[in-house]
Amino acid sequence: MSSVTADPKPKVEIRGVHKNFGPLHVLRGIDLDVRAGEVTVVLGPSGSGKSTLLRTVNHLEKVDGGTVSVDGTLVGYRRSGNKLYELREREILKQRTRIGFVFQNFHLFPHLTVLENIVEAPVSALKRRRKDAEAAARQLLDRVGLADKAEAYPKQLSGGQQQRVAIARALALEPGLLLFDEPTSALDPELVGEVLDVIKDLAASGTTMIVVTHEIGFAREVADTVVFMDEGRIVEQGPPAEVLDAPRHERTRAFLSKVL
Amino acid sequence: MSATLATTPATAPPAEPPPRVVPTRRAGQWTAAGLVLVLLALGLVSVVRNEAFQWDVVAAYFTSASVLRGLGLTLWLTALVMVLGFALGTLLAVLRLSANPVLRAVSWGYVWFFRSTPILVQLLFWFNIGALYPQILGVNTVNLLGPVAVAVLGLTLHEAAYAAEVVRGGILSVDRGQIEAAESLGLGRRRRLSRIVLPQAMRAIVPPAGNMLIGTLKGTSIVSVIAVQDLLYSTQLVYHRTYEVIPLLLVATLWYVAVTSVLGIGQHYVERHYARGTAGAR
Numbered sequence: 343m344s345s346v347t348a349d350p351k352p353k354v355e356i357r358g359v360h361k362n363f364g365p366l367h368v369l370r371g372i373d374l375d376v377r378a379g380e381v382t383v384v385l386g387p388s389g390s391g392k393s394t395l396l397r398t399v400n401h402l403e404k405v406d407g408g409t410v411s412v413d414g415t416l417v418g419y420r421r422s423g424n425k426l427y428e429l430r431e432r433e434i435l436k437q438r439t440r441i442g443f444v445f446q447n448f449h450l451f452p453h454l455t456v457l458e459n460i461v462e463a464p465v466s467a468l469k470r471r472r473k474d475a476e477a478a479a480r481q482l483l484d485r486v487g488l489a490d491k492a493e494a495y496p497k498q499l500s501g502g503q504q505q506r507v508a509i510a511r512a513l514a515l516e517p518g519l520l521l522f523d524e525p526t527s528a529l530d531p532e533l534v535g536e537v538l539d540v541i542k543d544l545a546a547s548g549t550t551m552i553v554v555t556h557e558i559g560f561a562r563e564v565a566d567t568v569v570f571m572d573e574g575r576i577v578e579q580g581p582p583a584e585v586l587d588a589p590r591h592e593r594t595r596a597f598l599s600k601v602l
Numbered sequence: 603m604s605a606t607l608a609t610t611p612a613t614a615p616p617a618e619p620p621p622r623v624v625p626t627r628r629a630g631q632w633t634a635a636g637l638v639l640v641l642l643a644l645g646l647v648s649v650v651r652n653e654a655f656q657w658d659v660v661a662a663y664f665t666s667a668s669v670l671r672g673l674g675l676t677l678w679l680t681a682l683v684m685v686l687g688f689a690l691g692t693l694l695a696v697l698r699l700s701a702n703p704v705l706r707a708v709s710w711g712y713v714w715f716f717r718s719t720p721i722l723v724q725l726l727f728w729f730n731i732g733a734l735y736p737q738i739l740g741v742n743t744v745n746l747l748g749p750v751a752v753a754v755l756g757l758t759l760h761e762a763a764y765a766a767e768v769v770r771g772g773i774l775s776v777d778r779g780q781i782e783a784a785e786s787l788g789l790g791r792r793r794r795l796s797r798i799v800l801p802q803a804m805r806a807i808v809p810p811a812g813n814m815l816i817g818t819l820k821g822t823s824i825v826s827v828i829a830v831q832d833l834l835y836s837t838q839l840v841y842h843r844t845y846e847v848i849p850l851l852l853v854a855t856l857w858y859v860a861v862t863s864v865l866g867i868g869q870h871y872v873e874r875h876y877a878r879g880t881a882g883a884r
Contacts (some may be wrong), residue, residue: 402786436787438787443783449782451783452802452879453878496879534815566757
């Protein structure tokens with residue numbers, strides 16, 4: 343939408359990122375910019391490296407080459423001259439509080455209630471007062487349509503409800519950037535819609551997001567930029583109308599013809 | 603009943619009642635159960651009627667002051683060894699799972715050493731530590747480590763080695779995604795361990811820890827070799843004087859059984875506490 347305006351600096355800058363898992367070269371030189379307020383949807387077959395790329399953005403995966411910056415600050419490293427010094431865990435954790443991450447399998451804390459799940463990070467990482475954090479958490483629950491589930495344990499909720507709690511938990515840190523790793527892939531088909539609706543709402547409110555997904559319809563509707571990855575490289579990227587409806591690469595066409 | 607139903611089909615529609623399930627007759631099971639019960643009853647009768655058990659002597663000493671003092675020592679020794687042993691064991695488990703190879707090796711070495719030597723040998727060793735180090739920091743070792751202190755020290759160090767493995771297994775049973783979620787929320791290392799990992803690990807830790815607790819309760823009886831007056835030793839002191847060996851061993855046995863049973867009930871409630879949030883899946 344705002345692809346023409348000259349932003350001073352992108353929200354996320356990924357430069358020449360490489361990642362190996364043993365002999366497996368999962369990311370082979372990724373360059374990607376995400377502008378503030380935009381939704382970037384990453385598509386690609388399994389094993390294309392899209393989840394790994396997403397996980398490098400909040401340093402859940404260390405990169406083996408290249409850099410990732412959020413808000414103009416390197417993630418996980420400090421640059422001095424031509425050297426990258428790995429940050430202390432404390433500093434990395436602090437960076438992560440500004441980046442929300444939503445997992446495919448929710449990863450809610452099963453021994454804590456919904457409210458305790460959401461309140462945990464604001465209280466222990468941001469040192470908010472519990473009372474304030476709880477009030478904010480209830481508002482977030484209301485926003486994802488689960489105001490009445492505050493006292494429930496995760497296992498008492500459906501998959502779709504659990505993922506909405508996980509989104510509320512990520513939002514509780516008021517992050518400037520949200521990362522979604524296949525947020526609907528573990529859900530029963532009839533529960534996908536309720537989660538996508540929450541994500542669409544967030545997109546409409548101008549939150550910067552990177553969403554790894556297989557939901558082509560969602561990409562078409564919500565994405566400002568669609569990125570298609572294969573074998574550790576970005577094959578093509580652009581507005582959904584270009585990448586989804588008039589793909590230039592054979593690989594993209596082949597993938598879309600299978601999933602559409 | 604069925605006869606009256608059959609003769610009055612006039613008003614109701616002739617709907618056939620649903621077939622009734624008749625379980626298989628299990629004659630063999632009934633015979634086996636009966637046989638076992640008869641044998642149990644015979645055994646019980648012989649125990650009650652055999653004068654050599656001297657149940658009157660058992661009753662006389664069961665709540666005697668010296669036995670109760672011994673029981674008290676056994677109970678607090680068990681509690682202290684469990685608490686200290688698991689505290690040290692948790693530390694060892696965390697070291698074993700740390701990224702630092704030296705700490706990992708030290709933790710492994712500790713567990714290897716203390717599990718490889720019999721507890722009896724360890725106790726006798728600590729009891730005679732004065733032969734190796736007559737003085738520690740200017741204090742005579744003999745004064746520093748009396749029999750009770752040796753019992754606490756020896757049993758704790760031994761317990762910690764086993765506790766370390768139990769806690770490590772519990773921590774490893776927690777889904778890796780839980781730690782990633784906590785990391786991505788910016789939770790610090792200690793908070794992740796205390797708030798996210800250990801409470802979930804408890805589900806896997808409690809059953810073997812309950813086993814260890816019962817084992818430790820009975821295992822403390824080994825301190826009788828260094829003349830610590832626990833439950834067993836206090837009954838031994840009596841029978842060394844009166845030669846009523848069997849009834850006094852029965853006194854100790856019955857107390858061990860009683861305490862173990864109470865602990866088993868307690869374990870049930872502890873397990874239920876740590877299972878919260880896992881029941882009621884839809």
